[in-house]
Amino acid sequence: xxxxxxxxxxxxxxxxxxxxxxxxxxxxxxxxxxxWDVCLIVAQDLLFATIVFCLxxxxxxxPTRMRVAACFLITSITLLVLFIDARVRQxxxxxxxxxxxxxxxxxxxxxxxxxxxxxxxxxxxxVTFRKWLFFALSIHxxxxxxxxxxxxRKANRTKSIAGIPRDLRLTLGGGAxxxxxxxxxALIGSAxxxxxxxxxxxxxxxxxxxxRT
Numbered sequence: 587x588x589x590x591x592x593x594x595x596x597x598x599x600x601x602x603x604x605x606x607x608x609x610x611x612x613x614x615x616x617x618x619x620x621x622w623d624v625c626l627i628v629a630q631d632l633l634f635a636t637i638v639f640c641l642x643x644x645x646x647x648x649p650t651r652m653r654v655a656a657c658f659l660i661t662s663i664t665l666l667v668l669f670i671d672a673r674v675r676q677x678x679x680x681x682x683x684x685x686x687x688x689x690x691x692x693x694x695x696x697x698x699x700x701x702x703x704x705x706x707x708x709x710x711x712x713v714t715f716r717k718w719l720f721f722a723l724s725i726h727x728x729x730x731x732x733x734x735x736x737x738x739r740k741a742n743r744t745k746s747i748a749g750i751p752r753d754l755r756l757t758l759g760g761g762a763x764x765x766x767x768x769x770x771x772a773l774i775g776s777a778x779x780x781x782x783x784x785x786x787x788x789x790x791x792x793x794x795x796x797x798r799t
Contacts, residue, residue, distance in 0.1 A: 589646060592733045597639035599726055600665060603672035604631045606718055609710035610676045638664075649737045658730040665726055666719070673704060673715050 608624055611617035619627065638661065645653055671682040680686070709715035 588736045589733060590643065592729050592736065593639055593642045593646065596661060596726060596729045596733070597635040597642065599722060599729075600635045600638060600661075600668060601628055601631045602718075602722055603665075603668040604628055606669075606710040607672040607675055610708070613710070614676075614708070646733075646737070651734075654730070654734050654737065658727075661730075662723065662726060665722060669715075669719055669722065673709060676709060677704070 604627065605624075608617070608619050608627060612619055642657055642661070645657055667682075674680065674682045674686065678686075705716040706714050709718050713721075
C-alpha cells in the first residue's frame with residue numbers, strides 16, 4: 587500500500603536539482619522565470635522522473651534485497667549526477683559533459699581552491715550546495731529505508747522473499763521516520779532566513795531590485 591507513494595516521492599526527488607538551478611538563476615543572475623516558465627522547464631525532468639518511477643514500480647513487483655539495493659544505488663548516483671550537473675550550469679552556464687570532466691581530471695591538482703566555491707556558496711534559496719546534497723541524499727536514503735521496511739513487512743506476510751527480522755524492521759522504520767522529520771524541519775529552518783521580511787516575494791519571483799547591478 588505504501589510502496590507506491592514512497593517510489594513516487596523517490597522519483598520526484600530527481601526534479602529538485604532543476605528547481606535549485608532555476609531558483610539560483612532567478613536570484614543571482616538575469617533570469618526572470620515565472621511559474622509557467624518553471625512548469626515548462628521542469629516538464630522534461632518530470633517526464634524523466636515518471637519513466638524512473640515506472641521502472642522502479644516494475645522492478646519492485648517481485649522485490650528482493652538485491653533489487654532494492656540496486657535500485658537505491660542507481661537512483662542515488664542519478665540524483666548525485668543531476669545535482670552536480672545543475673551546479674555546473676549555475677557556475678559555468680553549460681551542462682556537465684565529458685570534456686569538462688576530462689579537464690577537471692587532468693587539472694585536479696590546480697583546481698582544489700575551486701572546490702570550496704563549488705560546495706560552500708549559495709546554490710539556491712540561500713542554501714549552500716553542500717547542504718542541498720546532504721538534505722536531498724538524506725531524504726532519498728530515508729525513503730529507501732522506509733521502502734525496504736514496507737517490502738519487508740509484505741514479505742513477512744506473503745513469505746515471497748526473505749525479509750529483515752520484524753523487530754529490526756520496526757526499529758529501522760521508526761528511525762527512518764524520525765530522521766525524515768528532522769531533515770524536513772532542518773530544511774524549513776534553513777529557508778526561514780531567506781523568507782523573513784520578504785513575504786511578498788515568491789520562490790520564482792524577482793529578488794529585491796536593490797540587489798541587482
